[in-house]
Amino acid sequence: MIEFRDFSYRYPTAAADSLSSLSLQIPRGQFCAVVGANGAGKSTFCFAASGFIPHFFRGEAHGSVELAGKPLAEAEFGSLAAEVGIVFQNPFNQISGARFTVREEIAFGLENLGVERGEMQTRIQLALEVVDLVDVAERSPFELSGGQQQRVALASMFAMRPQVLVLDEPTSQLDPRGTREVFRAIAALSEAGTTIILAGHKLEWLAEFADRAILLDQGRVIADGDPDTIFAMETMGEVGVGRTQFTDVAAAAQRAGMLKDHAALPVTLAQAEAFFS
Protein backbone atom coordinates (compact mmCIF):
# COMPACT_ATOMS: atom_id res chain seq x y z
CA MET A 1 0.00 0.00 0.00
CA ILE A 2 1.05 3.57 -0.74
CA GLU A 3 -0.04 6.15 1.75
CA PHE A 4 0.12 9.94 1.54
CA ARG A 5 -0.01 11.41 5.04
CA ASP A 6 -0.86 15.09 5.06
CA PHE A 7 1.71 15.51 2.32
CA SER A 8 2.57 18.91 0.83
CA TYR A 9 5.35 19.80 -1.52
CA ARG A 10 6.76 22.95 -3.08
CA TYR A 11 9.39 22.99 -5.84
CA PRO A 12 12.55 25.03 -5.19
CA THR A 13 11.93 28.69 -6.08
CA ALA A 14 8.18 28.06 -6.60
CA ALA A 15 5.76 30.53 -5.04
CA ALA A 16 3.06 28.00 -4.18
CA ASP A 17 2.70 24.36 -3.20
CA SER A 18 2.34 21.92 -6.10
CA LEU A 19 0.66 19.46 -3.75
CA SER A 20 -1.27 20.58 -0.67
CA SER A 21 -2.14 18.43 2.33
CA LEU A 22 -2.76 15.15 0.50
CA SER A 23 -4.02 12.30 2.65
CA LEU A 24 -4.97 9.11 0.88
CA GLN A 25 -4.20 5.42 0.62
CA ILE A 26 -3.72 3.34 -2.48
CA PRO A 27 -4.07 -0.34 -1.63
CA ARG A 28 -1.83 -2.95 -3.18
CA GLY A 29 -3.02 -4.02 -6.66
CA GLN A 30 -5.31 -1.05 -7.19
CA PHE A 31 -5.36 0.66 -10.58
CA CYS A 32 -5.64 4.30 -9.67
CA ALA A 33 -6.11 7.05 -12.28
CA VAL A 34 -4.90 10.55 -11.49
CA VAL A 35 -6.62 13.23 -13.54
CA GLY A 36 -6.48 17.00 -13.59
CA ALA A 37 -5.66 19.91 -15.88
CA ASN A 38 -2.01 20.36 -16.81
CA GLY A 39 -0.36 22.14 -13.92
CA ALA A 40 -2.84 20.69 -11.38
CA GLY A 41 -0.14 18.50 -9.81
CA LYS A 42 -0.38 15.16 -11.66
CA SER A 43 3.31 14.86 -12.48
CA THR A 44 4.24 16.04 -9.00
CA PHE A 45 1.92 13.37 -7.59
CA CYS A 46 3.79 10.80 -9.70
CA PHE A 47 7.17 12.05 -8.49
CA ALA A 48 6.02 11.93 -4.87
CA ALA A 49 4.57 8.42 -5.22
CA SER A 50 7.83 7.15 -6.71
CA GLY A 51 10.30 8.81 -4.35
CA PHE A 52 11.69 11.20 -6.97
CA ILE A 53 10.41 13.71 -4.46
CA PRO A 54 12.39 14.16 -2.20
CA HIS A 55 15.33 12.12 -3.53
CA PHE A 56 15.74 13.82 -6.88
CA PHE A 57 13.81 17.08 -6.52
CA ARG A 58 14.80 19.11 -3.49
CA GLY A 59 12.16 21.69 -2.63
CA GLU A 60 10.13 21.72 0.54
CA ALA A 61 8.10 18.69 1.65
CA HIS A 62 5.81 18.28 4.66
CA GLY A 63 4.10 15.12 5.83
CA SER A 64 5.15 11.84 4.26
CA VAL A 65 4.57 9.33 1.50
CA GLU A 66 4.94 5.73 2.65
CA LEU A 67 5.26 2.44 0.87
CA ALA A 68 4.22 -0.53 3.02
CA GLY A 69 4.53 1.67 6.10
CA LYS A 70 8.02 2.99 5.33
CA PRO A 71 8.53 6.62 4.35
CA LEU A 72 9.98 6.87 0.83
CA ALA A 73 12.13 9.76 2.08
CA GLU A 74 14.01 7.34 4.32
CA ALA A 75 14.46 4.63 1.70
CA GLU A 76 17.68 4.36 -0.25
CA PHE A 77 16.82 5.76 -3.70
CA GLY A 78 18.81 3.16 -5.63
CA SER A 79 16.99 0.24 -4.06
CA LEU A 80 13.64 2.00 -4.35
CA ALA A 81 13.83 1.58 -8.14
CA ALA A 82 13.22 -2.15 -7.67
CA GLU A 83 10.00 -1.46 -5.76
CA VAL A 84 8.53 1.53 -7.55
CA GLY A 85 8.94 2.00 -11.29
CA ILE A 86 8.14 5.21 -13.08
CA VAL A 87 7.44 5.82 -16.76
CA PHE A 88 7.69 9.45 -17.79
CA GLN A 89 5.55 11.55 -20.06
CA ASN A 90 8.23 11.99 -22.68
CA PRO A 91 9.94 8.73 -23.69
CA PHE A 92 12.78 10.69 -25.28
CA ASN A 93 13.88 11.56 -21.73
CA GLN A 94 13.69 8.03 -20.46
CA ILE A 95 15.66 5.92 -22.88
CA SER A 96 19.16 5.75 -21.47
CA GLY A 97 20.94 5.69 -24.81
CA ALA A 98 23.62 3.73 -22.99
CA ARG A 99 22.85 0.66 -25.09
CA PHE A 100 22.55 -0.17 -28.76
CA THR A 101 19.38 -2.21 -29.08
CA VAL A 102 15.92 -2.28 -27.57
CA ARG A 103 16.75 -5.62 -25.91
CA GLU A 104 19.88 -4.14 -24.34
CA GLU A 105 18.00 -1.03 -23.29
CA ILE A 106 15.53 -3.19 -21.36
CA ALA A 107 18.43 -5.18 -19.89
CA PHE A 108 20.04 -1.99 -18.60
CA GLY A 109 17.81 -1.60 -15.52
CA LEU A 110 18.00 -5.32 -14.74
CA GLU A 111 21.80 -5.32 -14.88
CA ASN A 112 21.77 -2.47 -12.39
CA LEU A 113 19.59 -4.57 -10.10
CA GLY A 114 22.00 -7.50 -10.47
CA VAL A 115 19.37 -9.86 -11.91
CA GLU A 116 20.81 -13.25 -12.85
CA ARG A 117 21.34 -13.78 -16.60
CA GLY A 118 18.80 -16.52 -17.32
CA GLU A 119 16.15 -14.74 -15.33
CA MET A 120 17.01 -11.55 -17.17
CA GLN A 121 16.41 -13.14 -20.60
CA THR A 122 13.02 -14.49 -19.46
CA ARG A 123 11.92 -11.13 -18.13
CA ILE A 124 13.08 -9.22 -21.21
CA GLN A 125 11.27 -11.62 -23.53
CA LEU A 126 8.05 -11.33 -21.54
CA ALA A 127 8.29 -7.54 -21.42
CA LEU A 128 8.85 -7.39 -25.20
CA GLU A 129 5.79 -9.56 -25.74
CA VAL A 130 3.58 -7.58 -23.39
CA VAL A 131 4.30 -4.30 -25.20
CA ASP A 132 4.51 -5.96 -28.63
CA LEU A 133 8.06 -5.03 -29.52
CA VAL A 134 9.50 -8.47 -30.26
CA ASP A 135 9.97 -7.53 -33.93
CA VAL A 136 12.17 -4.55 -33.19
CA ALA A 137 14.12 -6.01 -30.27
CA GLU A 138 17.43 -5.88 -32.13
CA ARG A 139 16.98 -2.33 -33.45
CA SER A 140 18.20 0.89 -31.88
CA PRO A 141 15.53 2.55 -29.73
CA PHE A 142 16.37 5.82 -31.45
CA GLU A 143 15.30 4.49 -34.85
CA LEU A 144 11.81 3.81 -33.55
CA SER A 145 8.72 5.97 -33.73
CA GLY A 146 7.62 7.99 -30.71
CA GLY A 147 5.01 5.38 -29.85
CA GLN A 148 7.45 2.51 -30.05
CA GLN A 149 9.91 4.40 -27.86
CA GLN A 150 7.18 4.86 -25.30
CA ARG A 151 6.66 1.11 -25.25
CA VAL A 152 10.41 0.58 -24.82
CA ALA A 153 10.25 2.78 -21.73
CA LEU A 154 7.28 0.76 -20.47
CA ALA A 155 8.96 -2.58 -21.16
CA SER A 156 12.06 -1.48 -19.27
CA MET A 157 9.90 -0.84 -16.23
CA PHE A 158 7.77 -3.99 -16.61
CA ALA A 159 10.95 -6.05 -16.63
CA MET A 160 12.03 -4.68 -13.24
CA ARG A 161 8.84 -6.19 -11.68
CA PRO A 162 8.15 -3.34 -9.31
CA GLN A 163 5.38 -3.55 -6.67
CA VAL A 164 4.14 -0.18 -7.81
CA LEU A 165 4.22 1.21 -11.31
CA VAL A 166 3.78 4.95 -11.65
CA LEU A 167 2.94 6.13 -15.15
CA ASP A 168 2.83 9.75 -16.18
CA GLU A 169 0.85 9.90 -19.45
CA PRO A 170 2.34 6.64 -20.71
CA THR A 171 0.40 6.67 -23.97
CA SER A 172 0.64 10.29 -25.02
CA GLN A 173 2.79 9.50 -28.08
CA LEU A 174 0.90 6.37 -29.05
CA ASP A 175 -1.58 5.77 -31.82
CA PRO A 176 -5.03 4.54 -30.81
CA ARG A 177 -4.20 0.88 -31.26
CA GLY A 178 -0.91 1.30 -29.40
CA THR A 179 -2.80 3.06 -26.63
CA ARG A 180 -5.22 0.17 -26.36
CA GLU A 181 -2.38 -2.36 -26.27
CA VAL A 182 -0.54 -0.46 -23.57
CA PHE A 183 -3.68 -0.03 -21.47
CA ARG A 184 -4.38 -3.73 -21.76
CA ALA A 185 -0.81 -4.52 -20.79
CA ILE A 186 -1.05 -2.22 -17.80
CA ALA A 187 -4.38 -3.77 -16.81
CA ALA A 188 -2.79 -7.23 -17.01
CA LEU A 189 -0.02 -6.12 -14.67
CA SER A 190 -2.61 -4.66 -12.37
CA GLU A 191 -4.48 -7.96 -12.29
CA ALA A 192 -1.22 -9.69 -11.48
CA GLY A 193 -1.02 -7.58 -8.34
CA THR A 194 1.05 -4.56 -9.40
CA THR A 195 -0.27 -1.32 -7.97
CA ILE A 196 -0.81 1.13 -10.82
CA ILE A 197 -0.84 4.89 -10.50
CA LEU A 198 -1.55 6.42 -13.89
CA ALA A 199 -1.77 10.13 -14.60
CA GLY A 200 -3.37 11.00 -17.91
CA HIS A 201 -6.08 12.55 -20.01
CA LYS A 202 -7.43 9.54 -21.90
CA LEU A 203 -10.62 9.23 -19.94
CA GLU A 204 -12.28 6.65 -22.15
CA TRP A 205 -9.48 4.17 -21.48
CA LEU A 206 -9.14 5.09 -17.83
CA ALA A 207 -12.89 4.55 -17.34
CA GLU A 208 -12.55 1.09 -18.82
CA PHE A 209 -9.56 -0.06 -16.83
CA ALA A 210 -9.07 1.97 -13.65
CA ASP A 211 -10.56 0.98 -10.28
CA ARG A 212 -10.44 4.47 -8.91
CA ALA A 213 -9.96 8.08 -10.01
CA ILE A 214 -8.42 10.94 -8.13
CA LEU A 215 -9.17 14.43 -9.45
CA LEU A 216 -6.55 17.07 -8.70
CA ASP A 217 -6.95 20.81 -8.96
CA GLN A 218 -4.28 23.27 -7.90
CA GLY A 219 -2.45 20.65 -5.92
CA ARG A 220 -5.46 19.41 -3.98
CA VAL A 221 -7.64 16.35 -4.25
CA ILE A 222 -11.09 17.67 -5.12
CA ALA A 223 -12.75 14.33 -5.89
CA ASP A 224 -11.81 10.73 -5.27
CA GLY A 225 -13.87 7.68 -6.14
CA ASP A 226 -15.26 5.44 -8.82
CA PRO A 227 -14.00 6.59 -12.29
CA ASP A 228 -17.49 6.49 -13.85
CA THR A 229 -18.79 8.86 -11.19
CA ILE A 230 -15.80 11.20 -11.16
CA PHE A 231 -15.47 11.47 -14.95
CA ALA A 232 -19.13 12.38 -15.40
CA MET A 233 -18.95 15.25 -12.89
CA GLU A 234 -19.48 18.79 -14.13
CA THR A 235 -16.45 19.77 -12.07
CA MET A 236 -14.28 17.98 -14.64
CA GLY A 237 -15.09 20.73 -17.14
CA GLU A 238 -14.84 23.52 -14.59
CA VAL A 239 -11.28 22.61 -13.65
CA GLY A 240 -10.19 22.28 -17.28
CA VAL A 241 -9.95 18.51 -17.58
CA GLY A 242 -12.98 18.09 -19.78
CA ARG A 243 -15.11 14.98 -20.15
CA THR A 244 -15.50 12.35 -22.82
CA GLN A 245 -17.64 13.35 -25.78
CA PHE A 246 -20.06 10.65 -24.67
CA THR A 247 -20.60 12.63 -21.47
CA ASP A 248 -20.68 15.95 -23.33
CA VAL A 249 -23.43 14.95 -25.76
CA ALA A 250 -25.48 13.35 -23.01
CA ALA A 251 -25.18 16.45 -20.84
CA ALA A 252 -26.09 18.68 -23.80
CA ALA A 253 -29.12 16.52 -24.62
CA GLN A 254 -30.19 16.63 -21.01
CA ARG A 255 -29.79 20.41 -20.87
CA ALA A 256 -31.90 20.72 -24.01
CA GLY A 257 -34.62 18.85 -22.12
CA MET A 258 -34.50 15.92 -24.52
CA LEU A 259 -33.96 13.26 -21.96
CA LYS A 260 -35.20 12.80 -18.46
CA ASP A 261 -32.63 13.62 -15.83
CA HIS A 262 -30.91 10.29 -15.56
CA ALA A 263 -29.17 9.40 -12.37
CA ALA A 264 -25.82 9.14 -14.12
CA LEU A 265 -24.31 10.59 -17.28
CA PRO A 266 -22.46 8.10 -19.48
CA VAL A 267 -18.66 8.05 -19.71
CA THR A 268 -18.06 5.16 -22.12
CA LEU A 269 -19.58 4.17 -25.47
CA ALA A 270 -21.61 1.33 -23.96
CA GLN A 271 -23.03 3.64 -21.31
CA ALA A 272 -23.82 6.33 -23.91
CA GLU A 273 -25.59 3.82 -26.12
CA ALA A 274 -27.77 2.75 -23.20
CA PHE A 275 -28.36 6.36 -22.22
CA PHE A 276 -29.65 7.41 -25.66
CA SER A 277 -31.56 4.26 -26.50
Next chain:
Amino acid sequence: MNIDIRSVSFRYPSGQLALDNVSLSISKGETLALIGENGAGKTTLVKQMNALLRPTNGRVDVGEWDVAEHSTAQMARRVSFLFQNPDDQLFARRVWDEVAFGPRNLSLSEPEIEQRVNRALDRVGLLDKAESHPYDLQYTDRKLIALAATLAMEAPILVLDEPTIGQDARQRERVASILQELAAQHRTILLVSHDLDFCARTAERVVVMAEGRILADGPTEQVLAENEILDQAAVIAPQLMRLSQALKLSPPKLRVDDFVDAYASRKARPT
Protein backbone atom coordinates in the same frame (compact mmCIF):
# COMPACT_ATOMS: atom_id res chain seq x y z
CA MET B 1 -0.97 28.17 -52.97
CA ASN B 2 -1.63 24.50 -53.65
CA ILE B 3 0.46 21.53 -52.68
CA ASP B 4 0.94 18.86 -55.28
CA ILE B 5 2.58 15.59 -54.37
CA ARG B 6 3.11 13.37 -57.38
CA SER B 7 4.09 9.70 -57.17
CA VAL B 8 6.41 10.26 -54.24
CA SER B 9 8.36 7.37 -52.80
CA PHE B 10 10.84 7.66 -49.98
CA ARG B 11 13.33 5.16 -48.72
CA TYR B 12 15.28 5.77 -45.49
CA PRO B 13 19.03 5.01 -45.59
CA SER B 14 18.22 1.88 -43.55
CA GLY B 15 16.40 0.59 -46.65
CA GLN B 16 12.94 0.95 -45.15
CA LEU B 17 10.39 2.13 -47.72
CA ALA B 18 8.44 4.78 -45.81
CA LEU B 19 6.43 6.21 -48.71
CA ASP B 20 5.27 4.08 -51.57
CA ASN B 21 4.14 6.04 -54.63
CA VAL B 22 2.01 8.62 -52.83
CA SER B 23 0.05 11.24 -54.74
CA LEU B 24 -1.95 13.94 -53.00
CA SER B 25 -3.20 17.38 -53.98
CA ILE B 26 -4.11 19.90 -51.34
CA SER B 27 -5.84 23.15 -52.20
CA LYS B 28 -5.26 26.50 -50.60
CA GLY B 29 -7.27 26.93 -47.42
CA GLU B 30 -7.96 23.28 -46.77
CA THR B 31 -7.68 21.80 -43.28
CA LEU B 32 -6.59 18.24 -43.80
CA ALA B 33 -5.86 15.60 -41.17
CA LEU B 34 -3.39 12.82 -41.87
CA ILE B 35 -4.15 9.82 -39.71
CA GLY B 36 -2.76 6.32 -39.33
CA GLU B 37 -0.70 4.32 -36.91
CA ASN B 38 2.83 5.12 -35.77
CA GLY B 39 5.16 4.35 -38.62
CA ALA B 40 2.48 4.68 -41.35
CA GLY B 41 4.50 7.40 -43.09
CA LYS B 42 2.56 10.50 -42.02
CA THR B 43 5.51 12.46 -40.67
CA THR B 44 7.75 11.28 -43.52
CA LEU B 45 5.16 12.61 -45.98
CA VAL B 46 4.82 16.04 -44.45
CA LYS B 47 8.60 16.40 -44.22
CA GLN B 48 8.72 16.23 -48.03
CA MET B 49 6.81 19.50 -48.19
CA ASN B 50 9.54 21.68 -46.77
CA ALA B 51 12.57 19.72 -47.95
CA LEU B 52 13.40 18.27 -44.51
CA LEU B 53 13.40 15.03 -46.50
CA ARG B 54 13.68 14.73 -50.25
CA PRO B 55 11.80 12.11 -52.24
CA THR B 56 13.66 9.09 -53.56
CA ASN B 57 11.26 9.23 -56.51
CA GLY B 58 8.51 11.61 -57.52
CA ARG B 59 8.01 15.32 -57.14
CA VAL B 60 6.52 17.80 -54.71
CA ASP B 61 5.37 21.28 -55.70
CA VAL B 62 4.34 23.95 -53.25
CA GLY B 63 2.74 26.71 -55.29
CA GLU B 64 4.93 27.11 -58.34
CA TRP B 65 8.01 25.98 -56.41
CA ASP B 66 9.46 22.56 -57.09
CA VAL B 67 10.61 21.61 -53.58
CA ALA B 68 13.64 19.81 -55.04
CA GLU B 69 15.04 23.17 -56.10
CA HIS B 70 14.64 24.84 -52.73
CA SER B 71 16.33 24.62 -49.37
CA THR B 72 14.48 23.99 -46.09
CA ALA B 73 15.22 27.61 -45.14
CA GLN B 74 13.57 28.85 -48.33
CA MET B 75 10.64 26.49 -47.90
CA ALA B 76 10.09 27.84 -44.38
CA ARG B 77 8.59 30.97 -45.94
CA ARG B 78 5.82 28.87 -47.37
CA VAL B 79 5.55 25.91 -45.04
CA SER B 80 5.82 26.42 -41.30
CA PHE B 81 6.40 23.28 -39.30
CA LEU B 82 5.46 22.18 -35.79
CA PHE B 83 7.45 19.08 -34.89
CA GLN B 84 6.01 16.18 -32.96
CA ASN B 85 8.66 16.53 -30.27
CA PRO B 86 9.01 20.19 -29.28
CA ASP B 87 12.48 19.46 -27.94
CA ASP B 88 13.65 18.90 -31.53
CA GLN B 89 12.61 22.44 -32.21
CA LEU B 90 13.44 24.54 -29.16
CA PHE B 91 16.98 25.71 -28.50
CA ALA B 92 16.97 29.35 -27.36
CA ARG B 93 17.40 30.27 -23.71
CA ARG B 94 14.42 32.56 -23.64
CA VAL B 95 10.93 31.77 -24.87
CA TRP B 96 10.70 35.13 -26.62
CA ASP B 97 13.91 34.52 -28.61
CA GLU B 98 12.73 31.07 -29.50
CA VAL B 99 9.59 32.41 -31.12
CA ALA B 100 11.55 35.27 -32.74
CA PHE B 101 14.09 32.93 -34.34
CA GLY B 102 12.05 32.09 -37.44
CA PRO B 103 10.81 35.63 -38.16
CA ARG B 104 14.40 36.93 -37.71
CA ASN B 105 15.51 34.63 -40.50
CA LEU B 106 12.88 36.17 -42.75
CA SER B 107 14.79 39.47 -42.41
CA LEU B 108 11.78 41.33 -41.10
CA SER B 109 12.07 44.67 -39.34
CA GLU B 110 12.52 44.57 -35.58
CA PRO B 111 9.08 46.12 -34.84
CA GLU B 112 7.45 43.59 -37.16
CA ILE B 113 9.27 40.73 -35.40
CA GLU B 114 8.22 42.06 -32.03
CA GLN B 115 4.63 42.32 -33.12
CA ARG B 116 4.56 38.80 -34.55
CA VAL B 117 6.20 37.22 -31.50
CA ASN B 118 3.90 38.94 -29.05
CA ARG B 119 0.87 38.10 -31.11
CA ALA B 120 1.85 34.43 -31.40
CA LEU B 121 2.65 34.08 -27.69
CA ASP B 122 -0.60 35.77 -26.79
CA ARG B 123 -2.48 33.42 -29.11
CA VAL B 124 -1.15 30.31 -27.36
CA GLY B 125 -1.78 31.94 -23.98
CA LEU B 126 1.85 32.09 -22.90
CA LEU B 127 2.74 35.76 -23.25
CA ASP B 128 3.47 35.80 -19.52
CA LYS B 129 6.15 33.17 -20.09
CA ALA B 130 8.05 35.24 -22.68
CA GLU B 131 11.06 35.69 -20.41
CA SER B 132 11.20 32.08 -19.19
CA HIS B 133 13.72 29.48 -20.26
CA PRO B 134 11.82 26.99 -22.48
CA TYR B 135 13.10 24.07 -20.43
CA ASP B 136 11.67 25.52 -17.22
CA LEU B 137 8.24 24.96 -18.75
CA GLN B 138 6.16 21.81 -18.79
CA TYR B 139 6.19 19.59 -21.87
CA THR B 140 2.75 20.75 -23.04
CA ASP B 141 3.74 24.40 -22.64
CA ARG B 142 6.92 23.73 -24.63
CA LYS B 143 4.71 22.30 -27.33
CA LEU B 144 2.61 25.48 -27.27
CA ILE B 145 5.80 27.59 -27.47
CA ALA B 146 6.81 25.57 -30.50
CA LEU B 147 3.32 26.22 -31.91
CA ALA B 148 3.77 29.95 -31.29
CA ALA B 149 7.08 29.78 -33.19
CA THR B 150 5.24 28.06 -36.04
CA LEU B 151 2.49 30.71 -36.04
CA ALA B 152 4.97 33.60 -35.95
CA MET B 153 6.26 32.58 -39.39
CA GLU B 154 2.82 33.57 -40.75
CA ALA B 155 3.35 31.16 -43.62
CA PRO B 156 0.49 30.28 -45.97
CA ILE B 157 0.86 26.57 -45.12
CA LEU B 158 1.16 25.11 -41.63
CA VAL B 159 2.15 21.55 -40.86
CA LEU B 160 1.22 20.62 -37.31
CA ASP B 161 2.55 17.26 -36.17
CA GLU B 162 0.57 16.11 -33.12
CA PRO B 163 -0.38 19.57 -31.81
CA THR B 164 -2.54 18.21 -28.96
CA ILE B 165 -0.28 15.59 -27.36
CA GLY B 166 -0.71 15.57 -23.61
CA GLN B 167 -2.95 18.62 -23.59
CA ASP B 168 -5.89 19.07 -21.30
CA ALA B 169 -9.36 20.19 -22.40
CA ARG B 170 -8.62 23.92 -22.17
CA GLN B 171 -5.40 23.68 -24.14
CA ARG B 172 -7.05 21.54 -26.84
CA GLU B 173 -9.88 24.06 -27.01
CA ARG B 174 -7.31 26.79 -27.54
CA VAL B 175 -5.53 24.89 -30.31
CA ALA B 176 -8.89 24.16 -31.97
CA SER B 177 -9.77 27.85 -31.96
CA ILE B 178 -6.34 28.75 -33.40
CA LEU B 179 -6.97 26.30 -36.23
CA GLN B 180 -10.39 27.81 -36.88
CA GLU B 181 -8.86 31.24 -37.06
CA LEU B 182 -6.15 30.09 -39.47
CA ALA B 183 -8.76 28.38 -41.62
CA ALA B 184 -10.78 31.59 -41.72
CA GLN B 185 -7.64 33.32 -43.04
CA HIS B 186 -7.53 30.70 -45.82
CA ARG B 187 -4.30 29.19 -44.59
CA THR B 188 -3.71 25.60 -45.50
CA ILE B 189 -3.37 23.32 -42.48
CA LEU B 190 -1.95 19.83 -42.48
CA LEU B 191 -2.66 18.16 -39.22
CA VAL B 192 -0.87 14.94 -38.33
CA SER B 193 -2.63 13.47 -35.35
CA HIS B 194 -3.70 10.42 -33.39
CA ASP B 195 -6.26 12.55 -31.62
CA LEU B 196 -9.19 11.57 -33.81
CA ASP B 197 -11.73 13.38 -31.68
CA PHE B 198 -9.73 16.53 -32.34
CA CYS B 199 -9.39 15.78 -36.08
CA ALA B 200 -13.12 15.10 -36.32
CA ARG B 201 -14.02 18.57 -35.14
CA THR B 202 -11.27 20.56 -36.85
CA ALA B 203 -10.54 18.95 -40.22
CA GLU B 204 -12.78 19.03 -43.27
CA ARG B 205 -10.79 16.36 -45.08
CA VAL B 206 -9.09 13.22 -43.80
CA VAL B 207 -6.35 11.15 -45.42
CA VAL B 208 -5.75 7.70 -43.96
CA MET B 209 -2.27 6.23 -44.33
CA ALA B 210 -0.87 2.76 -43.72
CA GLU B 211 2.50 1.30 -44.66
CA GLY B 212 3.52 4.31 -46.68
CA ARG B 213 0.36 4.40 -48.81
CA ILE B 214 -2.88 6.32 -48.84
CA LEU B 215 -5.81 4.07 -47.99
CA ALA B 216 -8.56 6.66 -48.07
CA ASP B 217 -8.98 10.35 -48.79
CA GLY B 218 -12.19 12.35 -48.54
CA PRO B 219 -14.55 14.43 -46.42
CA THR B 220 -14.11 13.82 -42.68
CA GLU B 221 -17.61 12.42 -42.04
CA GLN B 222 -17.24 9.92 -44.86
CA VAL B 223 -13.72 8.72 -44.24
CA LEU B 224 -14.13 8.33 -40.49
CA ALA B 225 -17.21 6.18 -41.09
CA GLU B 226 -15.19 3.59 -43.03
CA ASN B 227 -14.68 1.08 -40.25
CA GLU B 228 -12.79 -1.44 -42.33
CA ILE B 229 -10.28 1.11 -43.57
CA LEU B 230 -9.79 2.56 -40.11
CA ASP B 231 -9.25 -0.92 -38.78
CA GLN B 232 -6.70 -1.64 -41.48
CA ALA B 233 -4.91 1.57 -40.51
CA ALA B 234 -5.04 0.66 -36.79
CA VAL B 235 -7.12 3.72 -36.04
CA ILE B 236 -10.10 3.85 -33.72
CA ALA B 237 -12.96 6.07 -34.88
CA PRO B 238 -13.70 9.20 -32.85
CA GLN B 239 -16.15 8.88 -29.98
CA LEU B 240 -19.08 10.60 -31.67
CA MET B 241 -18.62 8.53 -34.84
CA ARG B 242 -18.83 5.36 -32.78
CA LEU B 243 -21.87 6.66 -30.93
CA SER B 244 -23.52 7.80 -34.19
CA GLN B 245 -23.02 4.33 -35.60
CA ALA B 246 -24.24 2.60 -32.46
CA LEU B 247 -27.42 4.69 -32.54
CA LYS B 248 -27.71 4.41 -36.35
CA LEU B 249 -27.61 8.18 -36.67
CA SER B 250 -27.17 8.83 -40.36
CA PRO B 251 -25.37 10.85 -41.52
CA PRO B 252 -23.09 10.63 -38.47
CA LYS B 253 -22.47 13.79 -36.47
CA LEU B 254 -18.99 14.54 -35.18
CA ARG B 255 -19.59 17.70 -33.18
CA VAL B 256 -21.51 17.81 -29.90
CA ASP B 257 -24.06 20.44 -31.02
CA ASP B 258 -24.68 18.81 -34.39
CA PHE B 259 -25.10 15.47 -32.70
CA VAL B 260 -27.64 16.78 -30.22
CA ASP B 261 -29.60 18.59 -32.98
CA ALA B 262 -29.69 15.50 -35.16
CA TYR B 263 -30.75 13.34 -32.25
CA ALA B 264 -33.48 15.84 -31.33
CA SER B 265 -34.90 15.95 -34.83
CA ARG B 266 -34.88 12.18 -35.03
CA LYS B 267 -36.72 11.93 -31.72
CA ALA B 268 -39.27 14.47 -32.92
CA ARG B 269 -40.02 12.41 -36.03
CA PRO B 270 -42.88 9.97 -35.73
CA THR B 271 -41.57 6.42 -35.99
